[in-house]
Amino acid sequence: RYPALLTPLDLGFTQLRNRVLMGSMHTGLEEEKGGFDKLAAFYAERARGGVALIVTGGIAPNLRGRLVPHGSQLSFPWQVAKHRKVTEAVHAEGGKIALQILHAGRYAYHPFSLAPSAIKAPISPFKPRAMSERQILATIRDFARTSELARRAGYDGVEVMGSEGYLINQFICERTNHRTDRWGGSLENRLRFPVEIVRAIRERVGKDFIIIFRLSMLDLVEQGSFLEEVIALGKGLEEVGVTLINTGIGWHEARIPTIATSVPRGAFTWVTAELKKHLKVPLITTNRINTPEVAEQILAAGEADMVSMARPLLADPEFVLKASEARGDEINTCIACNQACLDHVFKQKRASCLVNPRACFETELNFGRTPQPKKLAVVGAGPAGLAFACYAAERGHRVSLFDQAGEIGGQFNFAKQIPGKEEFHETLRYFAKRLERCGVELYLGQRQSAESLLGGGFDEIILATGIRPRTPAIPGIEHPKVLSYLEVLRDHKPVGQKVAVIGAGGIGFDVAEYLVESHGERSKAQWLKEWGIDTRFEQRGGLMQPVVVAPERQVWLLQRKESKVGDGLGKTTGWIHRAVLKSRRVEMLSGVQYRRIDDEGLHIEVGGVAQCLPVDHVIVCAGQEPLRELEADLRAAGKPVHIIGGADVAAELDAKRAIRQGAELAAII
Numbered sequence: 001r002y003p004a005l006l007t008p009l010d011l012g013f014t015q016l017r018n019r020v021l022m023g024s025m026h027t028g029l030e031e032e033k034g035g036f037d038k039l040a041a042f043y044a045e046r047a048r049g050g051v052a053l054i055v056t057g058g059i060a061p062n063l064r065g066r067l068v069p070h071g072s073q074l075s076f077p078w079q080v081a082k083h084r085k086v087t088e089a090v091h092a093e094g095g096k097i098a099l100q101i102l103h104a105g106r107y108a109y110h111p112f113s114l115a116p117s118a119i120k121a122p123i124s125p126f127k128p129r130a131m132s133e134r135q136i137l138a139t140i141r142d143f144a145r146t147s148e149l150a151r152r153a154g155y156d157g158v159e160v161m162g163s164e165g166y167l168i169n170q171f172i173c174e175r176t177n178h179r180t181d182r183w184g185g186s187l188e189n190r191l192r193f194p195v196e197i198v199r200a201i202r203e204r205v206g207k208d209f210i211i212i213f214r215l216s217m218l219d220l221v222e223q224g225s226f227l228e229e230v231i232a233l234g235k236g237l238e239e240v241g242v243t244l245i246n247t248g249i250g251w252h253e254a255r256i257p258t259i260a261t262s263v264p265r266g267a268f269t270w271v272t273a274e275l276k277k278h279l280k281v282p283l284i285t286t287n288r289i290n291t292p293e294v295a296e297q298i299l300a301a302g303e304a305d306m307v308s309m310a311r312p313l314l315a316d317p318e319f320v321l322k323a324s325e326a327r328g329d330e331i332n333t334c335i336a337c338n339q340a341c342l343d344h345v346f347k348q349k350r351a352s353c354l355v356n357p358r359a360c361f362e363t364e365l366n367f368g369r370t371p372q373p374k375k376l377a378v379v380g381a382g383p384a385g386l387a388f389a390c391y392a393a394e395r396g397h398r399v400s401l402f403d404q405a406g407e408i409g410g411q412f413n414f415a416k417q418i419p420g421k422e423e424f425h426e427t428l429r430y431f432a433k434r435l436e437r438c439g440v441e442l443y444l445g446q447r448q449s450a451e452s453l454l455g456g457g458f459d460e461i462i463l464a465t466g467i468r469p470r471t472p473a474i475p476g477i478e479h480p481k482v483l484s485y486l487e488v489l490r491d492h493k494p495v496g497q498k499v500a501v502i503g504a505g506g507i508g509f510d511v512a513e514y515l516v517e518s519h520g521e522r523s524k525a526q527w528l529k530e531w532g533i534d535t536r537f538e539q540r541g542g543l544m545q546p547v548v549v550a551p552e553r554q555v556w557l558l559q560r561k562e563s564k565v566g567d568g569l570g571k572t573t574g575w576i577h578r579a580v581l582k583s584r585r586v587e588m589l590s591g592v593q594y595r596r597i598d599d600e601g602l603h604i605e606v607g608g609v610a611q612c613l614p615v616d617h618v619i620v621c622a623g624q625e626p627l628r629e630l631e632a633d634l635r636a637a638g639k640p641v642h643i644i645g646g647a648d649v650a651a652e653l654d655a656k657r658a659i660r661q662g663a664e665l666a667a668i669i
């Protein structure tokens, strides 16, 4: 079904079984005690699922290159053995694996950082020291030594991390390279460092070893590279024997989203396609490729020779296998939320996946057949109920799943309507298919009572009944202009031109975006323009002035807390939501006291100053309470009851927690 995706790629000295590369992603297991055994199981599962070539998370070539003080490094022969566990596990499954070598440069989060010039990065508190000639030459040797050790550890190759604003990228761009010696100034000088690294690696490892270079094709920062400079680097790398060139988009300090769910699928493949006109080595494209259809389209159009996917393979290790067996509709699609993967990594926590809580827990969270099948009732087909029902049925329990709504999904059905969150449709499609396959008996549009459940002969009952929105005690809260977020997102009640949103948590932001963003399909070109990305590449770094059409609706987003609005949102995505609302002229106010709601509008006080927001509607997103009406009667009748998801903890609507809790209960019930 996917001929371009499933065609092998001949690299001369070796063959890749298809066109899927699992992109580098730090999991946190690299630094955990005993983490390499878990890492081996994690990668082996992906290799078994058919991916052609895996790239590990970034490993430093020396101490100063570590991202964090305790970050992983491969520099000494005694470090080889633990890596061998990973390579042997991957090879046993017919896969190939390359080690990514990453020198953080000025992005390092410690005081020993080095960079081409002593210029502090906006995303690190530490100012780097400028590298001496000796340190530059030693670093080149360190890259080569790590590559040799990688070869000894059984890796099929290495990926040199030259993008995303890390050390090598810092040498390439004038933004961070102010040197006046042979490593700075002219283009030739700025490209010397990456080219010499690849040359040194090739000399050290010989001809039959994969060297991938991750090249920043679009920096998305001021004083980034011009297209001609990117092409020149590509050609320079070809000359010194690079095997594959991977695409990097955007420095970490760039203020343009590149992988968030609001980024259209395949939004940046045009960059790789542009480079492909000039280079001979196979090129890998990346960013927001999460279905076999999108991947196939890109490859069939000749925009790249391979696609790189990291998060989609966290979400579903069998992505390639399912695609090759025409089971694409069974793929658990990555929704690009970052909540359990990148947000965890940034908090120094082990990565996992919101839609697949087994990711990175392959040795710990398993779902073997139960020796004691039970008859189970699950009330509520939201994220927690769905996850529990599927895993429990797959273990051999007889599961009945009830929901009073006419469709599965619970709160996912509201999330999927938010512009930029359409990927939730995929999760619902996935669960619908999985329910069918694992034989869960589904009863929709039926409200359950304690009596009906008690009369059903169930051994145990799982309450995943979710939440009800909280109504804050504000005078006038009964006014007809007050709506709950459910009335807006679920019941689609009409909303006026001037709106105040009370509560600036995740739902408040969602509702504000729902009110000011255009609905319906937004073209890739339109999205690129709105974020100021120059597809003609006439400016350095591919930047231009953003073109945003202001919405007709005026929205205020309010919170009681004094902290910055949106502070509690995800580390990797919160800034995007804030930027979107700012560009849509949404007024975000914190430290708000709500006085009353009347015909005039919403009366508030901020910093001791009273004012009236003359709004047509006030939408309440002020948290929620657990819905557990059935619990007392069921327990009184002596029935074993489990409470999961929002019905357990309603503080924030947290699908990540809900799915994991459902899965963990299913594993032991």
Ligand code: SF4
Binding pocket: 311, 312, 314, 315, 333, 334, 335, 336, 337, 338, 339, 340, 341, 342, 352, 353, 354, 355, 356
């Ligand atoms: Fe994708 Fe979200 Fe899972 Fe990360 S947590 S892999 S972004 S679905």
